[in-house]
Amino acid sequence: MQQAALTPESAEIIEQGATVTEKAIALLGEHGIYPDSLQQKMLATHIKAMAWRAYSGESLPELDMEMFDEISKLALSLAEQVCSWMDNLAYEEAHLLSVHFEVAKENELSPPKGESSCQ
Structure with missing residues (x-):
């Protein structure tokens, strides 16, 4: 019996993207980088697209x-x-992904909401 071809919305692609995203966020946390909720959503979307490109070529x-x-x-x-x-x-995938990481890294350089950076 032949397996149906995967699509970008196939459970396997979504699951791989979610698993890699979870691991990536944990890895970032080990380095003191904490993406906010919007950055996490954007990262998840990007990694799911990477999972699709890895499968589809x-x-x-x-x-x-x-x-x-x-x-x-x-x-x-x-x-x-x-x-x-x-x-x-x-090879270029890492460069595109690094933009998400760099943006999240900048979070640590900004004062928390409600605090002024001026002393």
Whole structure:
């Protein structure tokens, strides 16, 4: 009996995306990076799309790698680690994912809501 082809909304793709997202958020937390709820939703959407590309072989559009010059080594390193948890991903996937990590990393540099950064 032949298995039906997966789609981006197949349970297997959604489950893999959710599992990797959970592990990624835990990994970020180990490094003091805590994405807020909106950042977590955006990260989950991105990782689910990565899970689909890993399965389908769909390629990314060509990227200008200079766009990622401001990404920290930590954010890129963590993104590379997360990408290694899936097979068949393009090298550029880690760069795209690192943007989410870098944005979440900036959370620690902002004062909590209601507090002024001026002393």
